Amino acid sequence: MSNSQSAENGTLDSAIPAGPLPEKWTKFKSKAPLINPANKRKYKVIVVGSGLAGGSAAATLSELGYQVKCFCYQDSPRRAHSIAAQGGINAAKNYQNDGDSVWRLFYDTIKGGDFRSREANVHRLAEVSTNIIDQCVAQGVPFAREYGGLLDNRSFGGAQVSRTFYARGQTGQQLLIGCYQALEKEIAKGGVEMFTRTEMQDVVVVDGHAKGIVVRDLVTGEISSHAADCVILATGGYGNVFFLSTNAMGCNVMAAFQATKRGAYFANPCYTQIHPTCIPVSGDYQSKLTLMSESLRNDGRIWVPKSKEDAAAIREGRKTAADVAEDDRDYYLERKYPSFGNLAPRDIASRSAKEACDDGRGVAKTGLGVFLDFRDAINRLGEDTIRARYGNLFQMYEKITGDDPYSVPMKIYPAVHYTMGGLWVDYNLMSNLKGLHVLGEANFSDHGANRLGASALMQGLADGYFVIPSTLPVYLAKETPGKVTQDSPEFAEAEKAVKDRIDKLMSVKGTKSVDSFHRELGLLVWDKCGMSRTKEGLEEALKRIDEIRKDFWENVRIPGSADGINMELEKAARVADFIDFAEVMCYDALDREESCGGHFREEYQFTEADEEVQSGFTNPGEAKRRDREYCYVAAWENNGPGVAPTLHKEHLEFENVELAVRSYK
Amino acid sequence: MEIREKSGNYCLKFYLHGTRLASGFVRNIKQAMVSLIQPVISFWNSSIGKKILVALSGAFLVFFLIGHLAGNLLVFTGRGALNDYAQFLHEMGHGKGVWIFRIGLLVALVLHIAATVALTRQNRSAKGSQYAHNATMRASRSSKIMIWSGLIVLAFLVFHIFHFTIRVNPELADMADPAQPERHDVWGMVIKGFENPLVSLFYIVALTLLCSHLSHGIASMFQTLGLRTGKTKDASKIIGIALAVALWLGFISIPVAVMTGLLKADSSGYSDTKASVIEAQIAKQ
Amino acid sequence: MNLTLKVWRQAGPESEGSMQTIEAEGISEDASFLEMLDVVNERIVEEGGDPIHFDHDCREGICGACSLTINGVPHSKQQGITTCQLHMRKFRDGDTIWIEPFRARAFPVMKDLMVDRSSFDRIIAAGGYIDVRTGSAVDANSVPIPKEDADSAFDSAACIGCGACVAACKNASAMLFVGAKASHLNKLPQGQVQKDERVLGMVRQMDAEGFGNCTNQYECEAVCPKEISADVIGKLNRDYVAATVKEAVK
Numbered sequence A: 001m002s003n004s005q006s007a008e009n010g011t012l013d014s015a016i017p018a019g020p021l022p023e024k025w026t027k028f029k030s031k032a033p034l035i036n037p038a039n040k041r042k043y044k045v046i047v048v049g050s051g052l053a054g055g056s057a058a059a060t061l062s063e064l065g066y067q068v069k070c071f072c073y074q075d076s077p078r079r080a081h082s083i084a085a086q087g088g089i090n091a092a093k094n095y096q097n098d099g100d101s102v103w104r105l106f107y108d109t110i111k112g113g114d115f116r117s118r119e120a121n122v123h124r125l126a127e128v129s130t131n132i133i134d135q136c137v138a139q140g141v142p143f144a145r146e147y148g149g150l151l152d153n154r155s156f157g158g159a160q161v162s163r164t165f166y167a168r169g170q171t172g173q174q175l176l177i178g179c180y181q182a183l184e185k186e187i188a189k190g191g192v193e194m195f196t197r198t199e200m201q202d203v204v205v206v207d208g209h210a211k212g213i214v215v216r217d218l219v220t221g222e223i224s225s226h227a228a229d230c231v232i233l234a235t236g237g238y239g240n241v242f243f244l245s246t247n248a249m250g251c252n253v254m255a256a257f258q259a260t261k262r263g264a265y266f267a268n269p270c271y272t273q274i275h276p277t278c279i280p281v282s283g284d285y286q287s288k289l290t291l292m293s294e295s296l297r298n299d300g301r302i303w304v305p306k307s308k309e310d311a312a313a314i315r316e317g318r319k320t321a322a323d324v325a326e327d328d329r330d331y332y333l334e335r336k337y338p339s340f341g342n343l344a345p346r347d348i349a350s351r352s353a354k355e356a357c358d359d360g361r362g363v364a365k366t367g368l369g370v371f372l373d374f375r376d377a378i379n380r381l382g383e384d385t386i387r388a389r390y391g392n393l394f395q396m397y398e399k400i401t402g403d404d405p406y407s408v409p410m411k412i413y414p415a416v417h418y419t420m421g422g423l424w425v426d427y428n429l430m431s432n433l434k435g436l437h438v439l440g441e442a443n444f445s446d447h448g449a450n451r452l453g454a455s456a457l458m459q460g461l462a463d464g465y466f467v468i469p470s471t472l473p474v475y476l477a478k479e480t481p482g483k484v485t486q487d488s489p490e491f492a493e494a495e496k497a498v499k500d501r502i503d504k505l506m507s508v509k510g511t512k513s514v515d516s517f518h519r520e521l522g523l524l525v526w527d528k529c530g531m532s533r534t535k536e537g538l539e540e541a542l543k544r545i546d547e548i549r550k551d552f553w554e555n556v557r558i559p560g561s562a563d564g565i566n567m568e569l570e571k572a573a574r575v576a577d578f579i580d581f582a583e584v585m586c587y588d589a590l591d592r593e594e595s596c597g598g599h600f601r602e603e604y605q606f607t608e609a610d611e612e613v614q615s616g617f618t619n620p621g622e623a624k625r626r627d628r629e630y631c632y633v634a635a636w637e638n639n640g641p642g643v644a645p646t647l648h649k650e651h652l653e654f655e656n657v658e659l660a661v662r663s664y665k
Numbered sequence B: 001m002e003i004r005e006k007s008g009n010y011c012l013k014f015y016l017h018g019t020r021l022a023s024g025f026v027r028n029i030k031q032a033m034v035s036l037i038q039p040v041i042s043f044w045n046s047s048i049g050k051k052i053l054v055a056l057s058g059a060f061l062v063f064f065l066i067g068h069l070a071g072n073l074l075v076f077t078g079r080g081a082l083n084d085y086a087q088f089l090h091e092m093g094h095g096k097g098v099w100i101f102r103i104g105l106l107v108a109l110v111l112h113i114a115a116t117v118a119l120t121r122q123n124r125s126a127k128g129s130q131y132a133h134n135a136t137m138r139a140s141r142s143s144k145i146m147i148w149s150g151l152i153v154l155a156f157l158v159f160h161i162f163h164f165t166i167r168v169n170p171e172l173a174d175m176a177d178p179a180q181p182e183r184h185d186v187w188g189m190v191i192k193g194f195e196n197p198l199v200s201l202f203y204i205v206a207l208t209l210l211c212s213h214l215s216h217g218i219a220s221m222f223q224t225l226g227l228r229t230g231k232t233k234d235a236s237k238i239i240g241i242a243l244a245v246a247l248w249l250g251f252i253s254i255p256v257a258v259m260t261g262l263l264k265a266d267s268s269g270y271s272d273t274k275a276s277v278i279e280a281q282i283a284k285q
Numbered sequence C: 001m002n003l004t005l006k007v008w009r010q011a012g013p014e015s016e017g018s019m020q021t022i023e024a025e026g027i028s029e030d031a032s033f034l035e036m037l038d039v040v041n042e043r044i045v046e047e048g049g050d051p052i053h054f055d056h057d058c059r060e061g062i063c064g065a066c067s068l069t070i071n072g073v074p075h076s077k078q079q080g081i082t083t084c085q086l087h088m089r090k091f092r093d094g095d096t097i098w099i100e101p102f103r104a105r106a107f108p109v110m111k112d113l114m115v116d117r118s119s120f121d122r123i124i125a126a127g128g129y130i131d132v133r134t135g136s137a138v139d140a141n142s143v144p145i146p147k148e149d150a151d152s153a154f155d156s157a158a159c160i161g162c163g164a165c166v167a168a169c170k171n172a173s174a175m176l177f178v179g180a181k182a183s184h185l186n187k188l189p190q191g192q193v194q195k196d197e198r199v200l201g202m203v204r205q206m207d208a209e210g211f212g213n214c215t216n217q218y219e220c221e222a223v224c225p226k227e228i229s230a231d232v233i234g235k236l237n238r239d240y241v242a243a244t245v246k247e248a249v250k
């Protein structure tokens, strides 16, 4: 069970246009096939997802004349989880005249991804980033402005330039509302048919091409299918495999994972981003974790007590933070990374917090939490300045925890936040399953092993507004519109498979709630395939996942019936996929015997023996990439539950950047 | 032949042209009417449209109330002044003025009632079912009983008109100004009317409800007409309450004065100066 | 803490509903309101019952999915929060809590506490947008917008479309929702071109959906989790009159 098979690539053609990097996209656009307007009307396109990626794609494709059907599981397209993004969106506008350029944004993103993403995709992303801002402003997105009336920017996540556009702490919301309005406009015009509270359960493949989907109407329980000339998935990330994450409760991997059962490959599932500043777990009733903007790290100092005794006393309420003398505090980030201090990159800040807590020095009741202290900032700048900068965040923190951060330090702990892995796609955003296109967080394409702050919003909108409208014709131009209809037997077969699966779930009639399985799975994945991973841990996880799966299919209890609203059934179907998916994730983490970005294998870290450490370039304990062996995209072919997936490798070529070792000294 | 034919053709053409013109004219008028009436209808049919009419008619009624009160308060200056004022109202514009005014008031009132009743019904049906546990955060009590305060005020108005305007009671109808017997003694009628404690009580109750109606209504009017902004919001609230209370105090001061004996029917009702002026006038004649 | 819940239960859109009494025992003060319901539901499921259905997703006060009327007030008496941001420490041990769906004819109950708010989407589709084709936009800095206007537009744009305004209004009026969208877009230079069309379209759709009329009681403003000011309603009234007049004389 534990040894995965591996097939060299050859099957994976990334379809990257030839030519010098900065000209690839322009050249592509001038040579890409076009479909004339009269013909576009004949093509049907299915878009699953109405977040930034799906919403922008559906609206734009409809504007172009395609007949679009768009699906989401929420009651309105406006509620997709993109709405929760707080910080901002990057664009190489160089409005601040601080030396930013498309090249720099490209380079930062490649480097941020720890050199595990495709140069051509990332460069294109940086190129279209500027168009996104223009588009959004024209739609009425109220970005922050300066007194002169021009757009304001801030620097985000340790970037050297100010290129992040933001709308207070609700950037994702404002971008999504802009996109949603464009979508509603197209719905009103008849170009998009919207299906809300409708969950995609399967892809229909006809002659090796994705030509439709099977959906469940979450209100009536009805299973039906839709045929089209191609299918676009923009179904978001899989962070909820961890049960607790900053994702919305409904976020799931079902659409993408079902696609893998039909032949699509899942790329880099082990790359998950952990965000360092989330509110710690307070108890086992906890359903999700709340992110607090990273900007807090600009003024807050992160620490734990130097001694375990002090930490234990704080946990048990015998001491407070104020009782720990200055000399007894360990400002560990400042100590380990003097030049970055509290602003160290996300993965480093997260892992350091875990190390401190694993060492028994955590300060939250559960032992999992470190202080983020504003005492010094308040003394230096005054409470009013701090209130002006972080008032909203402090208020939010107080609402959730009941503690007042002006008088006691905040407690924070890392939480799963973003998933870089996703369905494998080529330059045209088409997966290896022909006709199936994947956008946004659901694909793997642009972030490599780690995501730079403020770049996921950029990617979602780039994919939907600007990339897919140009790349979709590459596939469609070769297809006769309406070639496949619902009358093909594949549709009835797929519908039946979905019904069978639901019947199977309903007929288990066990005793344990769906959440109890999800919680168990989440804890396991968090422990073994979370912030740091080991071979033994992952192998154990694979064994345990198998057990959880068996237990699930024997003991899950879903009350009610499948003919109507049944939220337990919805959750159960999602959890069933998370269980199978967790397996692929662990295989991927096991295969990748290196540490990079969001994937940290304890076996692969710098030690005193390394030259880089001796020369003082980096610290012992830092992630150690193995470029020669692992500079590839791992695309996994699904072989069914409990069976090891097959690995397909897409080797990454770096012609324009040099693979550098990160140094945060 | 040719000419005939031609002229026949001309006739036909003329005829056709004429009918076309005529039918075109009718069509144009129709279109003009439709295009004028259509917006009015859709304005009335829209929720905001009706609300605007409520506010405008309400504003008109409020202005009327202010004027009415100013006139009524003349009761305290004596019989002559009030009766002069009443006479002026009736003779204004050769006797047409008062009717123009009455019709205006009636239209405003009918609009106000028609719109508010329609709105209230719509609103009830828009809510559908109620909460088992009801609570409000901010709504004032007055705002919750607008339709009831309005309807009771309406009932009062009807009574009030029969009582003091149409004067169904011959005792009140037959009163003559002692100084000018050809004119009605409004002053005496008011005092006599309010000497009936039931009348005074109904009057006070109705005006209290009107005060409640206006304490929400006037401020609300600002919002409906789009005049309430961050800056004017407090002012509009204060104006609303102040005006409502002022009207209330003003109006009820009369029955209160009568009931407490401050105003009495048996006094001549003419102030000394006024009396002498009248005497002088009589002398002149 | 131990609580007594009075919960609206309704099997489906066509069924009759009623209040059910449920005891919630051993609830942590640190749990959120929805987590309290999760705990209750998990017990119901384990005992073989049908869990209480409610809408929710982000659980951080931004998606607008959660929609409970708690003790008669949408999103509870706590100001400036959504139901998912409410924590149990705001209640006392032994409290009785009334939990009902957002009530309005235009928001039909689908099951228990879930309601159908698709009417809001149709209102937006009737004009709540700026019609700009992808790719046709000019440079973002070519039209400077005074900071004050941008901020004011943002204040209105903060709406999360939860429908608490409608649920709190005794007339089930959607004026705060519509006013917020109109104020957001009408405030910006980009929004001027379609201003009248937008206002007329959205108001007509709002009426067609069966929402009630505003009687200026400001309950909506009091319960709005994003604290959107009822000023937007005044503005909408004004813009509507202007648009109607312009349409009539056009």
Ligand SMILES: Cc1cc2nc3c(=O)[nH]c(=O)nc-3n(C[C@H](O)[C@H](O)[C@H](O)COP(=O)(O)OP(=O)(O)OC[C@H]3O[C@@H](n4cnc5c(N)ncnc54)[C@H](O)[C@@H]3O)c2cc1C
Residues within 6 Å of the ligand: A048, A049, A050, A051, A052, A053, A054, A071, A072, A073, A074, A077, A079, A080, A081, A082, A083, A084, A085, A086, A087, A088, A089, A171, A172, A198, A199, A200, A201, A234, A235, A236, A237, A246, A247, A248, A251, A252, A254, A255, A291, A417, A418, A439, A440, A441, A442, A453, A454, A455, A456, A457, A458, A460
């Ligand atoms: C708390 C938080 C803060 C963030 N902050 C930032 C930030 O500041 N900057 C930044 O760049 N990024 C940020 N991110 C990341 C970014 O928001 C997301 O990666 C991005 O918005 C994802 O967009 P999407 O369109 O791919 O997916 P989503 O917005 O998640 O949309 C998924 C869509 O798919 C639909 N869907 C899913 N499954 C199915 C199914 N089976 N059937 C039918 N429909 C389905 C859903 O209904 C939904 O409409 C943040 C993320 C989180 C969680």
Ligand code: HEM
Residues within 6 Å of the ligand: B051, B054, B055, B057, B058, B059, B061, B062, B065, B112, B113, B116, B117, B119, B120, B146, B147, B149, B150, B151, B153, B154, B213, B214, B216, B217, B218, B220, B221, B222, B224, B225, C214, C215, C216
């Ligand atoms: C002298 C008589 C009256 C005056 C001065 C008056 C004045 C007003 C004013 C100023 C408003 C506020 C308008 C707005 O909200 O924009 C109002 C509202 C209202 N009036 Fe009157 N009114 C009078 C009589 C009546 C009567 C007879 C009725 C009976 C049906 C009535 C029913 C209402 C109702 C129901 C409202 C509430 C409308 C709403 O809140 O939206 N009013 N009135």
Ligand code: FES
Residues within 6 Å of the ligand: C055, C056, C057, C058, C059, C060, C061, C062, C063, C064, C065, C066, C082, C083, C084, C085
């Ligand atoms: S669940 Fe998203 S706002 Fe409450």
